[in-house]
Amino acid sequence: MKKAAAVLLCAVIALVAAGCWSSGELNEFAFVVGVAVDQGSAPENILLTVQVAKPSGFKSSINGGGSDEEAYWNISNEGETLFNTVRGFTHESGRKLDFQHNTILIYSRDIAKKGLGDCMDLFIRDHEFRTSTWIAIANERAADVFGVDAGLETLPAVEIDKMMDAQQYNSQSYTIELLDFLKRLKSDTTAPIAPIISIRGEGDDQDIHISGTAVFHKDRFIGELGGMETRGLMWVTGNVKSGIIVVNCPCDQGKAELEIFQAKSTVTPVLKDGDLSFLIEIKEKGNLGSQTCRENLAPTKKLEALSERQNKAIKTEIEAALKKAQELNADIFGFGEAVYRKYPKQWKSMKDQWSEIFPTLDVEIKVQSEVYGTGNITKPVN
């Protein structure tokens, strides 16, 4: 009797534990890999485009089988509010959209100028969305980005995902996940930023291009940083992982390309006699990656001369970023937060005036770089 009861109990548990209410089969869902938000036809409307992975379009790597159709389906829907628009996709798709595997969230510049707040809540609130998703601003219509040939990948959204990862090798785009964007948005003073994504070329020769950084005041787009300014920002925030710095050779008859492979920054607010200033210290280590001049750059003195030029180049990039940020009155560096961390009591009186303090901040920049190696050769080949 006891055994029978135990078996019955197990059967009931197994039945219920399978999650009948929330169960779902793979072929019931359309897996979204990218989301683009554009301005709709009416001013109050948004146009939502999603890229859905289409398994039947994937070619087999063994025998080259599979159809010639695209491995993705871009589908758009327009509406006044985000969630309603998302659910509206079922008017056109036989499968319910699933956003668990979404990799990128792209907003058009128009939407960004109006403010992202209205088109963001769902992506944070709903359990299907992940805050580890990339966020980017499109120069053109965001939906168009998903129509560009994917290059090495089968899906354009996956290609963009990989490109976002690869930006660390040039450090000229500040790639950012939704969570970090939200942290900046929630900060009282730090300005949110996002990389800019655009389409280059025309017709069949179109490519996706990621470069530069969009700058926001709260949730509204107010300006952008170029590639050099972006790296200036990244030096300060400590996000430079790699990249190439091009400087003149010591003889000024060609260029030397220096590869960054280690960088560290320290940002110190200094409050002296009521005056606030900042000290930015950058330590960088790199290699001589390539040269176009004929002189041998391996001797220590030449490498030191290159280091000097590199110091100036880094300082110029930081100054450019700082100038642009102060012009835009957008604290993209998180200086306000740094003051709060070091001087929490004094910060209370400064917080409300930060928009007046930041544009006139005095910032001292100290760069100490080192050109360490010369690669696999000790003398130039020419």
Place this chain on the structure above:
Amino acid sequence: MKLEKDMISNSQMAFLLGIYIQGAIFCTALVFHITSRSISLISLTSLAVFLTFVFVYIKLMRLFPGHNLMGLNDIVFGAYIGKAVSGLYIFFLVVLTVANLRLLCDYVVGNYMVETPTIAIAIVFLFVVVWAVYAGLEVMARIGMLFFVIVSVFTGVIFLLSLSQIEITNFLPQFDISLIDFVRTNHIITTIFFGESFMFMMFIPCMKQQNRLGRSLLFGLIAGEISLILSSLMITGVLGDMASISNSPLNRVLRQVDLGQVLSRMEFIVTGILTFSVFMRIAVMYYAATIGLGQLLGLKSYKPLVIPIAAVVLGLVVPIFYTPSAQIACGISTWPFFSSFFTFVLPVVTLLVALLRGFFKKREEECG
């Protein structure tokens, strides 16, 4: 007369307490709604405050050796008032079980099985809890040791994996909170995370080496505290101020954590593992309520009460809180005061009454 006949070792008691404290891991949202930067340090001050009450619990247990909480109520307050006080404790233990079960159900429903009714999750979970309670204290203590090790290892691994996303700046400045918020946060952690372990007074007489009681409790508390510190470090370090608007900050952190591009989206597995600790927490509460009621009613065994109490718990689990947000709001505002009455006020009053009625002297005389 206590109903529990099983005896457990001191280490089993310590691990059972450890896993019980770990089970509060899903309650972290409560304190992050007030402040996020200083939770790890505040949890240390809360532990220090709670240790003073642990002294009260130990004193009571040593004053009336062989008697559990219900037994000593009868001795200190007399048969009638003692039973009324015991009844209050049982009421609280049942409500506590319901609240913790609801918290777990809301976590599962809110993050994973959104279309599943809360009651369905509660039924499945309660099946397992009932099974554990039927098996008795010794079995629960043995499982507790195993679960403690598993949960600790997983917490440690997740902490290590999240290290690359932890930003030290999210912790600074420390203690930049108002005195009221500091006290509130301390109060919540002291009551909900630690204080509700007062129910171990129901099991302490079942511990083999009573002379090492303090050491066992201290070990359990510190072991549980380490897991709580690690999880709060993760939440603050990864989410920063975003933790304050999240219904389940722990889940948000787990969703951020990947092992490169090899292992990602593993929050479901980790949550499943962490649920072990909540299972033990609820089982311990449930068990304490069951043996307490059995003792109050003068039954020979607690087992006939297991199913009726399960029915009560299931009946209350949905209506107890209107929404998950209502539970968080209650957890921040009302619950710590409600809980404090049972976890701190009643035990202290019991000790004072025992002092006034001369039980301290009697005990000294007995011990010579």
